Amino acid sequence: MTTLDTGQQTAPRASFFNDPVIRGVIYQVVVAALIISFILWIIGNTAANLAAQNKTTGFDFLWRTAGFDISFSLLPWSRASYYWEAFLVGLLNTVLVAVVGIFFATILGFTIGIARLSTNFIVSSLATIYIEVIRNIPLLLQLFFWYFAVLKAMPAVRNSFELPFDSFINQRGIMIPRPIPDEQFGFVWLGLALAVIGVVVLRYWAKKRLEATGQRFPVFLTSVAILFGVTAFVFWISGASVAFEIPVLERFNFRGGLQLPPEFVALAFGLTIYTAAFIAETVRAGIQAVNHGQTEAAASLGLKDADRLRLVIVPQAMRVIIPPLTSQYLNLTKNSSLGAAIGYPELVNVFAGTSLNQTGRAIECIAIVMLVYLTFSLLTSAIMNWYNARVKLVER
Amino acid sequence: MTDIGFVRSEMVEARPAPVRTSGAVAWMKKNLFATPLDSVLTVFGVAFLLWVVPPLYGFFFGNAVWAGGTVEDCRVETAGACWAYIAAEMEFFIYGFYPAQEFWRPNLVFALGALLLAPLLIPKVPYKRLNAVLLLIAYPVVSYILLAGGMFGLRVVPTEQWGGLLVTLIISVVGITLSFPIGIVLALGRQSSLPIIKTACVMFIELIRAVPLITILFMASVMLPLFMPQGTTVDKFLRALVGVTLFTSAYVAEVVRGGLQAIPRGQYEAAAALGLGYWRRMWFIILPQALKHVIPGIVNNFIALFKDTSLVYIVGMRDLLEAVKTKNDSAIEWQSANMATTGYLFAGMVFWVFCFGMSRYSIFMERRLNTGYKR
Numbered sequence: 001m002t003t004l005d006t007g008q009q010t011a012p013r014a015s016f017f018n019d020p021v022i023r024g025v026i027y028q029v030v031v032a033a034l035i036i037s038f039i040l041w042i043i044g045n046t047a048a049n050l051a052a053q054n055k056t057t058g059f060d061f062l063w064r065t066a067g068f069d070i071s072f073s074l075l076p077w078s079r080a081s082y083y084w085e086a087f088l089v090g091l092l093n094t095v096l097v098a099v100v101g102i103f104f105a106t107i108l109g110f111t112i113g114i115a116r117l118s119t120n121f122i123v124s125s126l127a128t129i130y131i132e133v134i135r136n137i138p139l140l141l142q143l144f145f146w147y148f149a150v151l152k153a154m155p156a157v158r159n160s161f162e163l164p165f166d167s168f169i170n171q172r173g174i175m176i177p178r179p180i181p182d183e184q185f186g187f188v189w190l191g192l193a194l195a196v197i198g199v200v201v202l203r204y205w206a207k208k209r210l211e212a213t214g215q216r217f218p219v220f221l222t223s224v225a226i227l228f229g230v231t232a233f234v235f236w237i238s239g240a241s242v243a244f245e246i247p248v249l250e251r252f253n254f255r256g257g258l259q260l261p262p263e264f265v266a267l268a269f270g271l272t273i274y275t276a277a278f279i280a281e282t283v284r285a286g287i288q289a290v291n292h293g294q295t296e297a298a299a300s301l302g303l304k305d306a307d308r309l310r311l312v313i314v315p316q317a318m319r320v321i322i323p324p325l326t327s328q329y330l331n332l333t334k335n336s337s338l339g340a341a342i343g344y345p346e347l348v349n350v351f352a353g354t355s356l357n358q359t360g361r362a363i364e365c366i367a368i369v370m371l372v373y374l375t376f377s378l379l380t381s382a383i384m385n386w387y388n389a390r391v392k393l394v395e396r
Numbered sequence: 397m398t399d400i401g402f403v404r405s406e407m408v409e410a411r412p413a414p415v416r417t418s419g420a421v422a423w424m425k426k427n428l429f430a431t432p433l434d435s436v437l438t439v440f441g442v443a444f445l446l447w448v449v450p451p452l453y454g455f456f457f458g459n460a461v462w463a464g465g466t467v468e469d470c471r472v473e474t475a476g477a478c479w480a481y482i483a484a485e486m487e488f489f490i491y492g493f494y495p496a497q498e499f500w501r502p503n504l505v506f507a508l509g510a511l512l513l514a515p516l517l518i519p520k521v522p523y524k525r526l527n528a529v530l531l532l533i534a535y536p537v538v539s540y541i542l543l544a545g546g547m548f549g550l551r552v553v554p555t556e557q558w559g560g561l562l563v564t565l566i567i568s569v570v571g572i573t574l575s576f577p578i579g580i581v582l583a584l585g586r587q588s589s590l591p592i593i594k595t596a597c598v599m600f601i602e603l604i605r606a607v608p609l610i611t612i613l614f615m616a617s618v619m620l621p622l623f624m625p626q627g628t629t630v631d632k633f634l635r636a637l638v639g640v641t642l643f644t645s646a647y648v649a650e651v652v653r654g655g656l657q658a659i660p661r662g663q664y665e666a667a668a669a670l671g672l673g674y675w676r677r678m679w680f681i682i683l684p685q686a687l688k689h690v691i692p693g694i695v696n697n698f699i700a701l702f703k704d705t706s707l708v709y710i711v712g713m714r715d716l717l718e719a720v721k722t723k724n725d726s727a728i729e730w731q732s733a734n735m736a737t738t739g740y741l742f743a744g745m746v747f748w749v750f751c752f753g754m755s756r757y758s759i760f761m762e763r764r765l766n767t768g769y770k771r
Contacts, residue, residue: 024589024590027590028591031596032592045622045624046623048626049621049624049626050622119434120427120428120430120434120437122437122441122442122445123438123441126441132752135751136699136747136748136752136755137744137747137748138704138717138747139703140717141706141717141740141743141747148736149736149737150737153737335608337608338707340610341709341710348614352610352611352614356614356618362619363619366611366619370606373608373611374607376606377602378606
């Protein structure tokens with residue numbers, strides 16, 4: 001009633017504790033204080049624990065010799081190598097298996113996703129069975145199955161199975177011929193690069209011409225012709241050649257060729273099979289997300305079947321497919337850490353496993369590993385944000 | 397009278413009977429041989445089935461050695477799956493090293509869980525709230541007392557002796573029940589207008605989602621003991637539980653956020669206009685609608701969590717997968733060609749049944765809750 005007595009009309013003020021702004025500040029101060037004190041408590045405990053165990057901290061261990069063996073490495077590796085080299089070896093192995101897995105999983109996943117939408121009963125049922133079985137079984141179990149039950153049950157080296165193209169499969173993995181390009185082969189790469197540039201220019205020109213005159217140009221076929229033609233032509237005139245070093249069975253083991261260890265084969269295979277099931281579902285959802293009216297509208301514009309798919313359906317489906325597809329790629333990369341369980345020397349195995357146990361620097365090792373995956377993830381989401389902004393439907 | 401009218405004087409020829417649109421032949425024509433390409437695919441598909449199904453049938457059923465068979469039967473060259481091995485080691489696969497005379501305790505826990513869960517899942521059964529309280533609050537306490545013992549004259553069974561399916565189920569059930577509320581709180585925090593709370597939630601969610609579960613489990617098993625005050629020991633089981641729960645709650649949070657964003661702004665404003673405070677607004681108006689939207693996503697998370705429990709094997713826990721692998725590697729008395737394969741197939745089937753069941757139930761719920769937009 002005091003406000004009435006003054007005779008002045010002021011906006012009714014909430015009482016101090018009901019003012020949303022003040023409340024917000026109070027809540028945030030309380031939460032911040034809780035978080036900070038929690039972190040300080042953890043740091044204090046950790047310091048006390050480390051001191052009690054006489055452990056030191058710091059990243060100086062990266063420049064010490066590691067002194068352990070790594071069974072599969074793309075870089076030269078010996079026991080005298082440093083820990084930071086071990087980190088690089090692990091990182092490269094992770095990237096290698098991720099790239100191989102992503103490549104094959106994409107092909108298999110798109111095939112199965114499209115098969116699932118087939119009007120053919122047998123084809124779509126087979127695809128459905130594949131998806132429902134694979135998606136509902138843990139990846140680790142599948143890896144164990146491929147590694148312990150399938151690859152370890154392969155014949156011993158002496159009785160290896162022979163595959164096409166002089167390849168062999170046995171308990172110790174897969175042996176394939178190793179391509180050895182000669183010195184002239186550099187020209188072929190150069191030719192390929194030139195062809196790629198040519199194709200990009202051609203596409204740009206064809207698009208401009210389409211927009212200006214409405215005339216279409218068979219870009220795809222010409223591009224394929226240029227890529228293959230130029231490369232083959234350069235290959236022919238430069239006199240380059242590729243020799244193949246074929247794996248040969250000697251007394252105890254194979255010599256020569258590329259030898260893929262069973263851990264790598266099982267991990268790449270398992271990741272491919274598992275992720276393909278998820279990619280297939282993504283593809284199916286993307287294609288189904290395109291309204292049927294779009295197909296009909298394209299048909300009524302007089303587009304041919306192939307054009308209808310290429311110009312109307314696929315671009316719209318891809319906009320739906322690509323974001324979840326990249327998150328599947330990211331999942332595959334993260335799942336490659338399960339290689340640690342079957343002894344594939346990837347990042348987690350080499351660094352959060354062996355290196356951590358040898359040096360005792362738990363915090364540093366795990367922080368580095370987490371940072372690597374965090375970088376992968378942030379990079380992917382940055383690219384995706386850019387892509388989403390680019391393909392966003394422009395509405396009024 | 398001019399003949400201007402046209403009256404048909406003879407009957408029109410009967411049209412040919414319509415092409416059959418029902419029956420087996422029509423179905424095959426439509427679904428198997430619609431186009432030449434379809435026919436080719438069908439032929440290949442049938443050939444594939446003929447190539448794959450008989451050996452699989454032989455392996456799983458025809459030549460399989462059933463319970464009661466001996467290891468000699470399994471060692472025969474043509475023998476299929478060695479189910480006798482599974483039957484013989486079943487107790488280990490379910491209970492791990494849990495002492496045999498105490499098996500009634502995990503059995504009682506399983507039975508109680510099924511008894512409380514079933515009525516909660518069937519929509520028509522009444523008393524849902526009481527049921528949920530019993531399942532989410534009373535049941536965990538009772539289960540813990542039963543399993544761990546040490547009270548009411550029950551023998552103490554340390555967590556190191558728990559194993560097999562028991563551990564898989566405990567980790568996934570506890571992970572699911574704890575990560576759900578934490579995930580909702582995180583999602584609300586991420587949507588909050590208070591910058592400090594929002595930043596903290598975003599950082600937590602994005603950090604956890606960026607790294608693989610293995611690194612979280614490594615962190616939980618290696619670093620959690622370092623984080624605690626000196627002298628406290630953190631049970632290995634508890635470490636794995638903390639890791640799994642933190643991991644899943646970040647994913648649940650992102651799914652719930654999707655649901656929150658799908659609610660039209662008018663709902664928030666209408667709730668505020670009713671004079672409801674923040675928590676009432678969320679509890680009565682926003683969350684019921686948002687959670688309905690995201691049921692499939694949440695169940696997918698839970699399926700993923702159930703599958704991911706197998707990863708605790710890597711930090712040395714004894715779950716179902718570890719039990720199977722241990723026996724595959726060590727049960728020399730069952731050593732035979734198909735022993736390892738049979739073991740992994742069995743584990744796969746158990747996981748599959750649970751995951752497939754969950755996904756079917758989520759589809760059922762999705763249909764049931766799809767009120768309002770039915771066409």
